[in-house]
Structures are given as structure tokens and as C-alpha cells.
Amino acid sequence: MRVININGPINSGKSTISKLLSERLPNSIFIECDELTTDAAFPSFTDRINARLHKLYTLLEELITEARLDTIIFAYPMYLESFDKISKITAGHADFIVITLCPSLESCMTNRGTRELDEWEQHRIQEMYNEGVAEFEKSDLFVDNTEKTSEQTVETVLEYLKKEK
Numbered sequence: 786m787r788v789i790n791i792n793g794p795i796n797s798g799k800s801t802i803s804k805l806l807s808e809r810l811p812n813s814i815f816i817e818c819d820e821l822t823t824d825a826a827f828p829s830f831t832d833r834i835n836a837r838l839h840k841l842y843t844l845l846e847e848l849i850t851e852a853r854l855d856t857i858i859f860a861y862p863m864y865l866e867s868f869d870k871i872s873k874i875t876a877g878h879a880d881f882i883v884i885t886l887c888p889s890l891e892s893c894m895t896n897r898g899t900r901e902l903d904e905w906e907q908h909r910i911q912e913m914y915n916e917g918v919a920e921f922e923k924s925d926l927f928v929d930n931t932e933k934t935s936e937q938t939v940e941t942v943l944e945y946l947k948k949e950k
Contacts, residue, residue, distance in 0.1 A: 786880070793887065795862075800860045816860075818838075822837050822840065880949075882949070887920065894911075
């Protein structure tokens with residue numbers, strides 16, 4: 786079993802790539818972390834993030850224990866604390882792979898696909914680049930998808946995963 790995190794800043798393509806990847810990998814599931822809680826239930830940004838991560842950790846533990854899947858994919862920005870927690874959850878049970886999408890800041894700051902960025906998201910994207918999300922040191926693979934289509938990005942990830950088997 787393997788657990789794959791598609792990491793990257795807001796608007797880097799995490800959800801799109803994760804969905805497409807889950808369609809291409811047999812016996813896999815995609816967890817959209819942003820849907821684990823609602824903004825209304827947790828108006829505080831910090832509380833919302835903590836609740837989402839808690840639910841993600843619990844769900845990962847359950848899915849790994851059930852051992853019915855080959856691949857669990859989740860889209861979420863990765864930080865060292867989360868990496869350490871998920872590494873402990875997966876230890877001895879699943880390979881934990883971090884794929885970081887690292888398009889240029891300029892690319893992330895533009896409306897991509899159907900997404901219209903609001904002022905808060907634009908500010909948060911800049912913060913995430915400053916925090917090093919697009920350069921996460923524990924990443925197994927970095928994909929600069931500035932000039933790549935979603936399909937090309939997925940192919941790059943699949944090629945990497947084939948080599949890692």
C-alpha cells in the first residue's frame with residue numbers, strides 16, 4: 786500500500802492532479818481534505834486547519850488498517866509537522882510519497898481553470914511560497930507544472946511511481 790500526498794500551494798493544481806491520478810491508479814481513493822470540514826463549522830482558519838488534519842489522520846489510520854486499497858491519495862499543503870505525523874501513521878504499513886507541484890508564483894497567482902482567486906487566496910499563496918510549501922524538503926518528486934497540462938503532470942507522476950515500484 787502507498788499513501789501519496791499531492792503537495793503545493795493554493796491554485797497549484799493539487800486537487801485536479803489528485804483526481805486524475807486516482808482515475809489512473811487501480812484500487813485507489815482520493816481524499817479532498819478541503820471537504821473534510823466546512824468553513825461555516827470552523828470560521829477560524831487555524832481551527833479549520835487543525836480539524837481537517839485531525840480528520841485526515843483518522844481517515845488515513847482507518848483506511849490503512851482496513852488494507853483494502855492499493856493507493857490513498859490526498860491533496861494538501863505539506864509542512865514538517867504533518868509530514869512527521871503521517872510518517873508515523875504509515876510506518877510499517879504503507880509507503881508515504883510526497884509529490885510537490887511547484888509552478889511559478891506568477892502562475893499560481895493567476896486564475897487557472899475555472900477558479901477565480903479572491904484577495905485572501907492571493908495573499909495566502911504568497912505566504913505559502915514564502916513558507917516553502919513549493920520547495921518542501923521531504924518531497925520525493927518536484928513537478929514544475931507551470932507549462933504542463935494536467936494530463937502531462939499526471940504522466941510525470943505516473944512515470945515516477947512506476948520507477949519506484
